[in-house]
Amino acid sequence: MAPSQVIVTNGGKQSVYQAFQTVVNPGDEVLLPAPYWTTYPEAIALADGTPVEVFAGADQDYKVTVAQLEAARTDKTTVLVFVSPSNPTGSVYTPEETAEIGRWALEHGIWVITDEIYQNLTYEGTRAVSIVEAVPELAEQTILVNGVAKTYAMTGWRVGWMVGPADAMKLAGNLQSHLTSNVNNVAQIAAAAALNGPQDEAEQFRLAFDRRRQLIVSELAKIDGVEVPNPLGAFYVYPDVQGLLNRSWDGVTPTTSLELADLILEKAEVAVVPGEAFGPSGYLRLSYALGDEQLLEGVQRLQRLFS
Numbered sequence: 001m002a003p004s005q006v007i008v009t010n011g012g013k014q015s016v017y018q019a020f021q022t023v024v025n026p027g028d029e030v031l032l033p034a035p036y037w038t039t040y041p042e043a044i045a046l047a048d049g050t051p052v053e054v055f056a057g058a059d060q061d062y063k064v065t066v067a068q069l070e071a072a073r074t075d076k077t078t079v080l081v082f083v084s085p086s087n088p089t090g091s092v093y094t095p096e097e098t099a100e101i102g103r104w105a106l107e108h109g110i111w112v113i114t115d116e117i118y119q120n121l122t123y124e125g126t127r128a129v130s131i132v133e134a135v136p137e138l139a140e141q142t143i144l145v146n147g148v149a150k151t152y153a154m155t156g157w158r159v160g161w162m163v164g165p166a167d168a169m170k171l172a173g174n175l176q177s178h179l180t181s182n183v184n185n186v187a188q189i190a191a192a193a194a195l196n197g198p199q200d201e202a203e204q205f206r207l208a209f210d211r212r213r214q215l216i217v218s219e220l221a222k223i224d225g226v227e228v229p230n231p232l233g234a235f236y237v238y239p240d241v242q243g244l245l246n247r248s249w250d251g252v253t254p255t256t257s258l259e260l261a262d263l264i265l266e267k268a269e270v271a272v273v274p275g276e277a278f279g280p281s282g283y284l285r286l287s288y289a290l291g292d293e294q295l296l297e298g299v300q301r302l303q304r305l306f307s
């Protein structure tokens with residue numbers, strides 16, 4: 001890969017912003033699988049594009065199919081957002097699913113913006129295959145986004161990168177030169193040390209996440225009314241909580257996941273993010289990027305509230 005195909009950015013977030021600015025023209029429709037990370041619709045809107053949500057529920061492990069994408073495609077569709085492992089759901093597309101979506105994008109000349117920031121956080125022997133690895137010809141119409149925030153817990157260092165065809169990266173580089181210029185050198189050197197140095201600490205983190213993932217999934221599953229698909233990546237679990245709605249808990253009857261999240265905060269003093277932040281109501285995002293004891297205490301409080 002040539003240096004002209006890579007831009008180092010101030011976190012993955014700047015790459016996300018610049019990717020949409022580079023390939024989206026006013027009025028373009030961008031297919032956005034939902035539940036989605038909250039920044040994508042905003043970044044699409046900042047590029048004057050229109051996000052078109054394609055929803056996949058817990059019954060399909062929150063993963064969209066080619067049939068769904070094809071049903072949402074119009075002559076204004078120019079970009080697909082592809083995120084595996086996903087924030088907020090933790091879902092990981094299989095190599096076959098990834099290849100199928102990649103071939104569909106290639107066939108229709110649709111750009112893919114693929115956010116691979118959770119790439120190294122996968123479990124149970126799963127590997128998140130990059131869409132350009134699955135369909136190499138797609139590289140000419142794909143922008144990859146990545147960063148050190150998740151694998152190395154280096155969120156505050158603000159180092160990410162984008163990779164794509166040289167002409168697209170030239171445009172993104174022109175934009176960045178007027179926004180922020182380069183990423184500060186100290187942070188770049190620290191990021192390079194993380195990427196090129198021994199990976200055993202990152203592996204220790206991953207193993208700790210895996211332990212916490214198993215704990216939270218098994219404990220949440222004990223709550224009647226909660227459906228918990230097994231997330232194979234990232235550090236989130238995304239239960240379907242529709243079975244808890246319109247029932248009375250401690251004198252309160254939540255009708256949406258937003259109201260449910262308020263109830264949980266109020267009564268159990270546990271912070272969860274309602275599905276409304278990522279797409280439809282009826283879901284909660286719980287992060288398990290915290291200590292084992294706190295995690296267990298948090299889920300047990302939910303078990304008590306909903307018993």
Ligand SMILES: Cc1ncc(COP(=O)(O)O)c(C=O)c1O
Binds near residue numbers: 010146
């Ligand atoms: C899916 C996804 N992409 C990108 C980012 C951006 O990470 P950063 O800008 O900290 O590198 C995040 C952070 O939460 C994320 O969840």
